[in-house]
Amino acid sequence: MTSTPLWQYTATELSALIQSGEVSAVEAVRASVERMHAVNPALNAVVTDLSELALERAKVLDATKGPKGPLHGVPVTIKINIDQKGEASSNGVVAFKDLIAPDDAPLVRNLLDAGAVVIGRTNVPEFSRRCETDNPLFGQTWNPWGKHVSPGGSSGGAGSAVAAGIGALAHGNDIGGSLRFPAAANGVVTVKPGVGRVPVYNPSQTVERGILAQQMSAQGLLARSARDLHLSMPAMITTDARDPFHVPLPWRGPTLEGPIKVGFSLEAPDLPLHPKVEKALLDARAALVDAGFLVEEIAPPSLREIAFEGRSALMTESYHLMWEDISKYGSPEISGVFEQNFRRTPRVEMPEMLAMLARRTFYARQWSVLMEEYPLFLSPFFPQPFYAPGRDAEGPEGLRETIGQAFWSTLGNYLGLPAGNVPARLEDFPEGPKPIGVQILGRRWREDLVVDAMIAIEDRLGTLSKRLWARMG
Secondary structure, eight states: SSOOOGSSSOOOOOOOOOOTSOOHHHHHHHHHHHHHHHHHHHHHHHEOOOOOHHHHHHHHHOOOSSSSOOOOOOOOEEESOOOOSSSSSTTTOOGTTTTTTOEEEEEHHHHTTTTOOOEEEOOOOOOSSSSOOTTTTTTOOOTOOOSSSSSSSSSSSHHHHHHOOOOOOOOEESSSTTTTTHHHTTTEEEEEOOOTOOOOOOOSSSSSHHHHHHOEEEEEEEETTTTTHHHHHHTTTHHHHTOOOOOOSSSSSOOOOOOOOOEOOOOOOOSSSHHHHHHOOOHHHHHHTTTTTTTEEOOOOTHHHHHHHHHHHHHHHHHHHTHHHHHHHHOOOHHHHHHHHHHSSOOOOOOHHHHHHHHHHHHHHHHHHHHHHHHEEEEOSSSOOOOOOTTGHHHHHHHTTTGGGGHHHHHHHHOOOOEEEEEEEEEEEEEEEEEHHHHHHOOOOOOHHHHHHHHHHHHOOOHHHHHHHHHHO
């Protein structure tokens, strides 16, 4: 074993050390806990410290005989909008601070069954419905690259934590980009699974989610290395009967005959494509070509229509199913953000809502046919570099420069396609350094192909962890 601190190891590296007996679960967990205590006060990424329980669980794991799960002893964090038995699922809302989960959500159970150790719970915006991470209950989460750049949202606590070395994996979820926003902001990697891939249910819930929330949202993980997703996501997708619409497919699909064709676009609706974002995309394209992929520039079908209608339909559902609670329990800031969102993306009446939902199948078919030939699609995530903290609450222009950039992000959610985000460059700006991430969409049910492509990019362009940690000191 090297002198590298254990908290710096990827989940894959750490798992191999634990499986071989070279490192104990207690040693691995203690290293991450100590890192959390050292850097979290400045970040406010983890808002519930579970280190005592984590060390107790690690001791039990070390004493257990027999086969080890794939994540045996690997430290992880869980986002506070997902149920973990005995912990509050506050969703960043003061009124919900004592909403104690009666049982584990399926993904928490799956991670525990695989041997993972939860060391803490990570911060969110109120109701997990901003592309920022700040709330009156726990306050602002900061990006480890500096206070000049937002940590993203709504999984901003997860992204900040895993980038800084607090746990090897961080759970997050995504209804419009909430896994990929923090991945892009903090310079880490994720794949948003397609609809139905990870079983979903919160035992504390009193009503079911809206149909679009069910169809557009997904549970996933953020990591410092794309290979960690091949290690961890098979555990996440284990079937749970509490989600009747879960799709019980294996993580790995059939091998495709090469070279795999990748669609490529520099299209950036509304805001112009920044030269440094374009450079990141060209670097990612070159990395894929070098790895043997066949990358061809093509026009993305119905990009603007999909993004506009996806947002409009979701905002209409949110108005009818969430606005009353937001108005009653939310802060003036979250209410103001929603009011601006309703002005930017007006809700529609029922006939148009039904027509939009019908057209969703038309758009999904367009992309399904395209992805028969191009199983992957490389695109911008944001056309502009990442925004400053709180920008989404700064009126119409703030929204335009945050959620308004997310055309490519919304497409993945509205059509239920897997979509990954991987850092391709680290760029300097007058205010400070910013990671630049790119997005890879995948054929339905083929998250594994997305991860393979991100590994190819990562192998050639590198990861950002060591550069960040050197900056943090």
